[in-house]
Amino acid sequence: MSDQNPVFIPGPTNIPDRLRAAMHVQTRDHRAPDFVETFAPVLEDTKKVFGTTSGRVITFPASGTGGWEAALCNTLSPGDKVLVARYGMFSHRWIDMCERHGLDVQLIECPWGTGAPADKFEAALSADKSHSIKAVLVTHNETATGVKSDVAAVRGAMDAAAHPALLFVDCVSSLASMPFEMDSWGVDIAVSGSQKGFMLATGMAILGVSDKALAAMEAATLPRTFFDFKDMMGANASGGFPYTPPLQLIYGMRESLKMLLEEGLDNVYARHTRLAEGVRRAVGAWGLELVAQTPDLYSDTVSAIYVPSGFDSNALTDQAFNQYGVSFGVGLGEMNGKAFRIGHLGSLTDVMVLSGLATIEMAMADLDYPIELGSGVAAAQEHFRSKTGAAIKSAA
Amino acid sequence: MSDQNPVFIPGPTNIPDRLRAAMHVQTRDHRAPDFVETFAPVLEDTKKVFGTTSGRVITFPASGTGGWEAALCNTLSPGDKVLVARYGMFSHRWIDMCERHGLDVQLIECPWGTGAPADKFEAALSADKSHSIKAVLVTHNETATGVKSDVAAVRGAMDAAAHPALLFVDCVSSLASMPFEMDSWGVDIAVSGSQKGFMLATGMAILGVSDKALAAMEAATLPRTFFDFKDMMGANASGGFPYTPPLQLIYGMRESLKMLLEEGLDNVYARHTRLAEGVRRAVGAWGLELVAQTPDLYSDTVSAIYVPSGFDSNALTDQAFNQYGVSFGVGLGEMNGKAFRIGHLGSLTDVMVLSGLATIEMAMADLDYPIELGSGVAAAQEHFRSKTGAAIKSAA
């Protein structure tokens, strides 16, 4: 496949040259004084992206999945009850992880295409008079369905039930692309990774952790060494790492934060909204439907789109890849064969999005979808045109 | 501007990662034995791209303009007569250079949008009974107008007039993108550069030189040192350079030739034709006209497109750049304000071309051009769709 074409998978994202250069660093000594000077500000600046001043940031050389495991192991004990809703592949995986780690999962099944059910959470929490539920787990942006959940509403539910459970949020595919307010939403652990909104290579799990979560460590008996918060915080305090740090990613993270803060987080979010809306206009022009059931659930980082009845979404993504050299997200889990996904996060321009829309239109036409070539492109062009301003031309 | 968006200037072209990596080499000793092993095959393989077996390849650390100067200085003497037609900015510049170097220019003025006038050349050469014309200069691909000239026809004219003049061809923006047959066309010096079909950074002039041109060196009295063929050939023969070589570009050239020969030159040419035709379909859908007057003149590397009467092409390219972060070619010389240009050469995919078309449509709509958003994109999509095959997805 041509390296020249952008990818439209919902992460890892297209990596801007600036960040590729930043990660291209030669080996340096991670025990030398200059590493300290590099790493401490990275942790500090990342707090701005999480929307926290009271929490702290902890990273591990791992993927986002490793970040989830770290969240559970450091705060919970075998047999602890957790409250989770399943409404997509990534919320499903988190449930699976809880079960494997011996947690007692109180599960709320929801239709795929919906988000975290604050009302049902409130009911469950209110019913839990003994406070046996130790944590509520929410996937902020369900990458499989393109659904953004309302974390503030979940916090509201917990408060309404006056329940002391911890609130854990998977923001892997939302952080640094959509607003995240760890402090005001009362999130205790937020889990993300390097390869989405931070536009870096895969390999660093990035967590925001509240004091309340840290306090829970003392009683937590799930075993942990690699993912131990205390070891990491202790080493970080003196500028070190409990084992070999992923130096290239840390340098990349430093530059990524510079890019994000130079553009301004609000501008970053606005850009994602504009790009996402362009895609949604195209979907409308094609006469197709999003998996996300209502506009308040629409994700600004990924759109999952149902193919028409009788069509196979895998054939569509295969055609786009094999014939035109462009990768789109396949339908995952329940959505396999039924929906494809367009990732529109990270370092992306209007121009790049239009090339993705033009490509998928050709693939749809090749497979005799009832769509008109250029129609989605035109709808997105109209949207992108109507928005003017200095920020538009820049990717990030 | 976003580095993520492709450029649509007619060179320098978008550089594929593979070639950027190849040029990223650390300093090596150009007097060491391994340089010889690197450079000799590069010269040899470049002959394939020029379409020559009997000629030789000579390079200089310079731009294509330096290559032109090398061609003149090594073969001509002050006062020598050269026959040239002016039909665009680049043929104009060559004429200017001849005059500055004290050559006697016999000029044939042609409308911009036409190509090298073989019939007029034949008439002029036939009239030159004393053979005072020492060289005929042809711009194969006039980058300012998107016109490809018929070099074989010029050779036919020279043969018909039984004239012994040298034939010099500027193939800066055609070589390695459109067929070039130095030997069968009887070209004596072909001048190109690193930054177009070879997809590299600017900085290396690349010449194909016939034995007849080399023989002309003995009598040529125009001064030359930096651009001296004999010094360069002498040093190259033992694997060296008469001064410091542009090492990074030589390594880049080696990899570029690998890419071109892996794809197959015929496939490279076919890809350029397909991409160019997609652009031309878009131009038709917009109801606009090419500067190139007839289809046989259409260039497969650059299209110059008249803006409608009453519009300013500079405002259009400015809008594309300022609002959407995409560079197109401005109108040069006579075409300034009247036409803009879309470069479609080098490492480029269907997908990238569609993004350029979508962008310029938005810019045209912003400036109230009477075009329909998506119309050009749709016409190009239809063309790209109709062509299938394994080669399509790859850039090069």
Place this chain on the structure above:
Amino acid sequence: MSDQNPVFIPGPTNIPDRLRAAMHVQTRDHRAPDFVETFAPVLEDTKKVFGTTSGRVITFPASGTGGWEAALCNTLSPGDKVLVARYGMFSHRWIDMCERHGLDVQLIECPWGTGAPADKFEAALSADKSHSIKAVLVTHNETATGVKSDVAAVRGAMDAAAHPALLFVDCVSSLASMPFEMDSWGVDIAVSGSQKGFMLATGMAILGVSDKALAAMEAATLPRTFFDFKDMMGANASGGFPYTPPLQLIYGMRESLKMLLEEGLDNVYARHTRLAEGVRRAVGAWGLELVAQTPDLYSDTVSAIYVPSGFDSNALTDQAFNQYGVSFGVGLGEMNGKAFRIGHLGSLTDVMVLSGLATIEMAMADLDYPIELGSGVAAAQEHFRSKTGAAIKSAA
């Protein structure tokens, strides 16, 4: 600090340009068919480095420490007994991990500077009539002391005791630099990482796993999700990953294996021996002593060197870093302040080693060590000179 100077820490190693370029890849779709074609041969070729044909290779996006955790979690259950000897910081850390994961550690304390005590292992295993010991853990190359243990002898001890325990080996700082024979030594899990002999960035744990270890998974109840062997093997079988793979490192690994196999593993090992011996000659010329107690224990990847009585090794490494911009390994654990370390592994030449020796000599002289400037360099030069052959000039 100057990026131009090599590092002499015992990993991460100096990364050759070829591998930096390989890891510089733009994002590609890890669910696309070409990823399969990339990854499967990487796993296969890595087996050659482990010295296994019957085992399999499993990787995780983590550091080597994560690899250790994976080894334990997939094969053991809380309360299981493991037999370990402590003779350095890294064997110590493994013991700590076992304890945190609820394993019952049968510990053999050994002096730092010695290696795995095969005789004591044999005694312990012979005494364990009930076969309550489930695994024997050995650090092949103790990076803190520069001691290489005899894994074959440990296997001999296990066989002599006819004990069925699993044999786990930490080869993080030996694999791909010193001979490793997983099959013939009967190793059940060998744990390594990307940043040492493979000369890559940190971020990939690399494990060799025997069928016997895989069989132990069924009964193992330590919780695991991120590090689950079964998930990883299942996804790998169809060319995938259970979560986002560290793409850049996988491409880097592909190129690293090419480099290692092009040089030839035996040549790689011989080069490390030559470089290490040069360092040891320098140590002798300085009149200093290695931490490793006897020549059979000398590591070919790192030398830990006692500073003279009354000197502080930390002051020495600080001086080298602050004054000359070169990083050496500090003394770890018991060795802190008493010994410094010279890493001589990965992509390294005689010339680079000499620059390290010259630097530490200056730092020693600055601190009034009783050594003669140039003496260690001369001893190493004499050794490097005496060894001739085509392989010498190349790093890898």
Place this chain on the structure above:
Amino acid sequence: MSDQNPVFIPGPTNIPDRLRAAMHVQTRDHRAPDFVETFAPVLEDTKKVFGTTSGRVITFPASGTGGWEAALCNTLSPGDKVLVARYGMFSHRWIDMCERHGLDVQLIECPWGTGAPADKFEAALSADKSHSIKAVLVTHNETATGVKSDVAAVRGAMDAAAHPALLFVDCVSSLASMPFEMDSWGVDIAVSGSQKGFMLATGMAILGVSDKALAAMEAATLPRTFFDFKDMMGANASGGFPYTPPLQLIYGMRESLKMLLEEGLDNVYARHTRLAEGVRRAVGAWGLELVAQTPDLYSDTVSAIYVPSGFDSNALTDQAFNQYGVSFGVGLGEMNGKAFRIGHLGSLTDVMVLSGLATIEMAMADLDYPIELGSGVAAAQEHFRSKTGAAIKSAA
């Protein structure tokens, strides 16, 4: 050869990562507004390195040799007399170029190992009552012999003779490494290149030009187009280029200037002096002699060193390259076989220099030179040790 070892040729120099990254830029539109903003400050900052406020900087995509040709062609006419001294290969080449361009060379032969003879210049200029000498040409740093000439003394000679000739100086291998004072020395054209003190790839000629030189353009009739000052200045004035600019080198130049000015030019010069003196101490310890005849002539960027009688310097540099993978400068011209050269300019540290000295010692020992291994290294170590300060550890 290993890319890990530094080169010790007197240019092109080892390129720091920071500059390789800066030159790794993707194609941008050189006709776009942001190019102007990039290029103008580069020209301005380069003036600081030339030591001029009244002059201007002109660059061409060419090597330094192209820069010389530009100097001659823009200011002189065929038959013009120039005064030059020959004392090495590079002064020789300049003479050859003058002759090829039809200039009348008044030649002063000097022994290789000496520099520009101010006294003889003064005599010649005083004798030229008719002021037929139009220019005096001086090679500031003769790379072939490691001799630095006293340009101020030449200016003094010209002033003493009250001669109006232009003063042209080749500072290719001195600029940005040794002090250069264009204004105070009254230099009219100073010629340099990108690949020496600027630490970049080869491919950009860089000239400082005085108003007096510009005034000479009007009468100068040597033909020029590619190298025309007026075209270049005209285009530069509006942020453009008369042909395709070497974009990657311009971005590289911007970063190189940042590095030089961050370190501080005085610190850059002091670093070169320290490194050069270390090399000279080693030469003394070996009992060898420099080609430069007296200390005031010693170059701080390159040392040419006589091999003992009966030895062949080419065998020595071959041995260093073939056996140890390190490039040194061969003896050029008269010095071929008699002397080898150590380049010590650009981005270089004490540590790197020591590795070069250690290598050449091994090569000398291999060829039975009467030197003691480690002796030169020790002498340089002693020098490098005695100099302390924050600047030492950094390359640039």
